[in-house]
Amino acid sequence: MSTHVVVSGAAGFIGSHVCRKLSAEGLNVTALLHETATIPSVKNIRTNLLDAASVEKAIENCDVFIHLAGSIDINASLEAPRQRIEHNTSILMNVLETFRKKEMKPLIIFASTDRLYGTYSGTVTEKKRPVPIEPYTAAKIMCETLLETYQRLYDIPYIILRLDSVYGPGQPRSMFISDVIQKMISSDTITVGALTIRKNFIYVEDVADAFLCAMRAPQKVQNAVYNIGGRSIALKQIAQTVKNLLEHRLGKTITIVSSHADTRPARIEVSPFRLSTAKANKFLSWKPRTSLKDGLEKTITHFLTHNEKDKK
Secondary structure, three states, rough: OOEEEEEEEEOOOOHHHHHHHHHOOOEEEEEEOOOOOOOOOOOOEEEOOEEEEHHHOOOOOOOEEEEEOOOOHHHHHHHHHHHHHHHHHHHHHHHHHHHHOOOOOEEEEEEEEHHHHHHOEEEEEOOOOOOOOOOHHHHHHHHHHHHHHHHHHHOOEEEEEOOOOOOOOOOOOOOHHHHHHHHHHHOOEEEEOOOOOOOEOHHHHHHHHHHHHHHHHHHOOOOEEEEEOOOOOEHHHHHOOOOOOHHHHHOOOOEEEHHHHHHOOHOOOOOOOEOOOHHHHHHHOOOOOOHHHHHHHHHHHHHHHHHHHOOO
């Protein structure tokens, strides 16, 4: 019998890619959705994850639960910290309380964030103590602590994946790469924030593969945290690569203007650390396969295609 995997936040950028990846592997996938979106080739269930009874019903026959749902808007977490923290922790609590009652405990694979390393520099491993630089990361730390607590008390297994800067087809406009690509498609001169900032960009299909590797990993490597990211690279190099690719494809010259007025406040900007993925390489047998150039080309193709569709 096929493993039954339930994915929360399935309509989101990462969630939709994870669902497609698991479905392509022949797994029995249920997508939990709160929107009108539909994920092809999987079972779709409309669920209010803040309602305990709805959650219990939706995940009653589950072998693996991949948890991607929650509020990810950092600015919104600054404006309404209590609301955002309660929202994200309440969803996980509903899942944990459902599984606590079960005799056979499903594995929870939780999407956390590299932002927990916000103030560190150099190469960071999973041994670094998390730092809550804003309410969003505070909620992630609370969720990680809840997972550890329920594992110790109720034997609910978990794997935490701390994801770095994910990009790819379908990425929201609020993210740097998506925004830069769409600006360059529609205009010959674009304005961006400070380009000296460095991130560990990782293509979304490689992230989807990380969830699959975590699901298939042996039991002995569960109940642990793993970093998932790419190599450290400055936003300037990203912007220049996108510029070169789009100038070639669109046959035009693009000018980039950098403005600090468009830069995120320093107090919530993470340090330019390098993310070590050695632990995931060793214990999950995972490593990124997509080069930055290939990933950007695929992402550009997606947005060019959708831009043409919108014109029709």
